[in-house]
Amino acid sequence: MQEFLYMGGYYAFVWPSYGLALLVLLINLVIPRWRERRTLRRLARENRRTRRSA
Amino acid sequence: MFLWFHKLGSPKNFYRLSQVLTPWLGAVTAALLVVGTYWGLVVAPPDYQQGDSYRIIFVHVPAAWMSMFVYMVMAAAAAIVLIWRMKVAEAVMRASAPLGASFTFLALVTGSLWGKPMWGTYWVWDARLTSELILLFLYLGFIALQNAVEDRRTAARAGAILALVGVVNIPIIHYSVEWWSTLHQGPTVTKFDAPSITLDMLLPLLVMAVAFTLYYATVVLMRARCEILEAESSSSWVRELAAKREH
Numbered sequence: 001m002q003e004f005l006y007m008g009g010y011y012a013f014v015w016p017s018y019g020l021a022l023l024v025l026l027i028n029l030v031i032p033r034w035r036e037r038r039t040l041r042r043l044a045r046e047n048r049r050t051r052r053s054a
Numbered sequence: 055m056f057l058w059f060h061k062l063g064s065p066k067n068f069y070r071l072s073q074v075l076t077p078w079l080g081a082v083t084a085a086l087l088v089v090g091t092y093w094g095l096v097v098a099p100p101d102y103q104q105g106d107s108y109r110i111i112f113v114h115v116p117a118a119w120m121s122m123f124v125y126m127v128m129a130a131a132a133a134i135v136l137i138w139r140m141k142v143a144e145a146v147m148r149a150s151a152p153l154g155a156s157f158t159f160l161a162l163v164t165g166s167l168w169g170k171p172m173w174g175t176y177w178v179w180d181a182r183l184t185s186e187l188i189l190l191f192l193y194l195g196f197i198a199l200q201n202a203v204e205d206r207r208t209a210a211r212a213g214a215i216l217a218l219v220g221v222v223n224i225p226i227i228h229y230s231v232e233w234w235s236t237l238h239q240g241p242t243v244t245k246f247d248a249p250s251i252t253l254d255m256l257l258p259l260l261v262m263a264v265a266f267t268l269y270y271a272t273v274v275l276m277r278a279r280c281e282i283l284e285a286e287s288s289s290s291w292v293r294e295l296a297a298k299r300e301h
Binding site: 004007008009010013014016017018020021024025027028029031032033035036039040041043044046047 | 160163171269277292297299
């Protein structure tokens with residue numbers, strides 16, 4: 001395990017690469033989910049407002 | 055065929071289809087990413103010259119391929135936007151830009167992290183690296199343009215022109231390692247004769263490449279959904295959808 005983490009001495013280059021890749025992929029996955037929900041919530045709010053004023 | 059194309063072209067149908075597809079695509083992507091990462095980090099043998107540092111290839115090369123592939127998808131969508139003014143193409147084009155920028159950023163940073171131990175420097179202004187950096191600026195320029203123009207459809211048309219002009223950079227990136235002398239190594243996988251990489255390393259690389267492609271497919275559909283909701287927010291089907299979510 002220790003040897004695996006050491007990556008033949010290149011741990012300082014290999015792990016940041018994989019870590020950053022994971023981070024970038026996760027961020028891009030979370031943003032659209034969050035944005036879609038937010039938009040639907042906003043539209044629902046607007047729906048209610050138009051119904052009330054009607 | 056034409057009917058199918060026509061149906062898919064309606065934002066409503068595209069939205070529905072995307073909702074059905076993304077969970078499945080996402081599941082396959084996740085599985086392939088786990089397999090590819092394990093294969094690349096644990097199973098694949100160390101390189102006889104580069105030791106374990108070469109393992110960066112399994113994120114660097116797929117990210118670099120995707121940085122160009124996404125651009126080509128974006129440019130194809132841009133052509134459709136200009137010729138047929140298709141709304142779904144606008145959504146796909148706009149949804150692609152941040153993903154393309156992410157892959158380009160990832161390719162640049164992982165390349166830099168690989169360059170330090172192998173070349174002795176994080177960065178050189180050579181043809182491959184510089185043209186890839188220009189690609190990042192093209193993506194960022196496109197995004198900035200989308201945010202700067204108030205009207206969505208005008209923004210999409212202006213962005214489409216920018217995206218198409220930028221296509222000239224793609225062959226420059228691809229052939230840069232052959233046209234100019236550069237620190238970056240030449241192509242090892244896409245050569246006409248047998249690729250100069252052992253199967254033990256090529257297979258995990260291909261798994262990661264497929265995983266990255268499916269990741270893009272998944273997330274671009276999710277993002278395109280957001281674009282469609284915002285563009286069609288006054289249409290009745292979106293209103294109904296929002297009302298249904300309330301309860």
